[in-house]
Each structure stands twice: as C-alpha cells, then as structure tokens.
Amino acid sequence: MGLVQRAIEAAGLPTVSISLVKALTLQVRPPRAVFLRWPLGHPLGEPGHRAQQRQVLLDALGLLETAPAPGALLEPGYRWRCHKYEGE
Amino acid sequence: MAGPMALRRGLNQLVARLLTRFPGLVDRWAKGRSFAPVAGDGPWAPLAKPLARCKVALVTTGGVHLKSQPPFDMANPDGDPTFREIPLGAPRGEIVITHDYYDHRSADRDLNVIFPLDRLEELAREGRIGGLAPLHLGFMGHVDGPLVGRLVNETAPAAARRLAETGADAVLLTPA
Numbered sequence: 001m002g003l004v005q006r007a008i009e010a011a012g013l014p015t016v017s018i019s020l021v022k023a024l025t026l027q028v029r030p031p032r033a034v035f036l037r038w039p040l041g042h043p044l045g046e047p048g049h050r051a052q053q054r055q056v057l058l059d060a061l062g063l064l065e066t067a068p069a070p071g072a073l074l075e076p077g078y079r080w081r082c083h084k085y086e087g088e
Numbered sequence: 089m090a091g092p093m094a095l096r097r098g099l100n101q102l103v104a105r106l107l108t109r110f111p112g113l114v115d116r117w118a119k120g121r122s123f124a125p126v127a128g129d130g131p132w133a134p135l136a137k138p139l140a141r142c143k144v145a146l147v148t149t150g151g152v153h154l155k156s157q158p159p160f161d162m163a164n165p166d167g168d169p170t171f172r173e174i175p176l177g178a179p180r181g182e183i184v185i186t187h188d189y190y191d192h193r194s195a196d197r198d199l200n201v202i203f204p205l206d207r208l209e210e211l212a213r214e215g216r217i218g219g220l221a222p223l224h225l226g227f228m229g230h231v232d233g234p235l236v237g238r239l240v241n242e243t244a245p246a247a248a249r250r251l252a253e254t255g256a257d258a259v260l261l262t263p264a
Contacts, residue, residue, distance in 0.1 A: 009133050062139075
C-alpha cells in the first residue's frame with residue numbers, strides 16, 4: 001500500500017494512510033500515516049462502530065492539514081475495544 | 089484442477105485468520121522482510137486548499153471491487169497488481185471483497201471498516217470535507233515477486249493519474 005501511496009503523492013495529490021503494521025510503515029515511510037495497534041482487516045475499527053470509525057477518519061484527514069514533513073506518523077494510541085470515543 | 093487451488097485458497101484464508109487473531113505474528117513477519125525501503129523523504133504534495141473544500145478519494149488494498157468487475161486473481165501466488173474503479177454512487181450491495189490474505193469478515197458485515205464511504209459522506213454533510221471524489225479505487229494488497237515491478241511502474245501510476253484526472257483533491261488509503 002505504501003508504494004501506491006507514494007505514487008499518488010508523486011502525481012501531486014496529498015495522501016494519508018492508516019497503518020496496522022508499524023514495522024512495515026517505518027520501512028516504506030509513506031508521506032503521512034496514522035498507526036493503530038489493531039487487528040488486520042480493521043483499519044477503521046469495529047463493524048457498526050460509527051463513533052470509532054469517525055474518529056479515525058478525522059485523525060487521518062486532520063493529518064493532511066497538520067503533518068509538517070514527509071514521513072509524518074501519528075499514533076493516537078486508541079486501545080482496541082477499550083477506548084471511549086466522542087459521541088458514544 | 090479445482091482441488092489443489094481450493095486447498096491453497098483455504099490455507100491462505102486460514103493463515104489470514106490466524107494473523108488477525110495474533111497481531112504479534114504480523115509484526116514479526118514484517119520485521120523479517122524488506123519492503124523496498126526508499127531513500128530520502130519521498131514525494132510530498134501539500135494540501136492546496138482547506139480540507140473543508142477538498143474532494144476526498146478512498147483507495148484500499150483490501151480487495152474491494154464491484155460484483156460486475158472481474159475479481160482479483162487468487163490463483164497466482166504472486167498476487168495481483170491491478171485495481172478496480174468504484175464510482176461514487178455505486179450501490180453498496182454491489183461492492184464486494186475478493187482477498188484471501190486477510191480475514192475480511194468484519195468488512196463484509198460493515199464495508200466502512202475498510203472502505204468508509206458512509207462515514208465520509210457524513211463528514212461531507214457536516215462540512216468537514218468538501219465532498220467525496222467521483223472515483224474510488226480498490227487494489228488487492230498481496231503483490232509479490234515480478235508483479236511488484238508492474239505495480240510500481242504501471243498500475244500504481246495509472247491509478248494516480250485516474251484519481252487526479254477525475255478531480256480528487258486528497259486521498260485516504262486503507263490497508264487490508
């Protein structure tokens with residue numbers, strides 16, 4: 001995914017990705033990424049969990065405005081199935 | 089020859105479920121491999137206007153495609169570097185997942201887990217983003233061997249051109 005992200009950024013479009021495997025993201029160094037220590041297959045969280053999915057989206061899209069330089073990695077630290085999200 | 093193929097797909101799906109259950113295994117696997125690390129900072133395209141005026145496109149490597157499109161190649165052990173175009177407004181029931189290399193039962197129940205079209209539409213209604221881009225893309229994240237070159241040199245740049253020419257201002261990528 002990092003390779004696709006870099007290609008899109010190289011075409012002039014700002015990109016941000018969600019990462020579930022930090023070791024991989026540290027190697028590929030995409031322009032902007034949000035890392036979540038969550039199970040594979042769940043980048044936005046749990047099925048039907050609107051507040052959680054929304055928070056991840058806001059974090060990721062927010063990074064488009066705030067990331068200072070290539071390789072920006074945000075780690076909000078939400079614990080899987082433990083964190084309380086705004087609006088719950 | 090349906091037998092060996094079915095067995096291989098079954099094994100891949102079993103491994104995928106184990107990796108979802110035990111994320112520590114994924115970390116160990118990732119640390120032991122080299123993923124084409126790139127020297128230097130790499131490309132950088134700053135946001136050209138406020139997010140509230142940007143049309144956002146989704147790109148996933150989670151194997152998302154339309155029922156009417158050919159599914160991703162699950163027979164080639166090196167994977168499939170091609171992508172599928174999901175136009176804005178495609179009926180949700182038409183969007184499916186073909187990907188044996190991760191456990192997508194959660195995303196099958198709620199597509200927003202990997203391809204958050206509904207959540208983005210809510211943010212658009214609230215004015216947090218300008219809207220959704222007219223075109224969104226699905227890749228299948230398992231790409232290996234000689235097909236990595238095809239991804240880097242052909243399909244990823246082609247995908248980027250499609251997003252740019254159809255009017256996306258920013259892109260969110262989600263993994264399997």
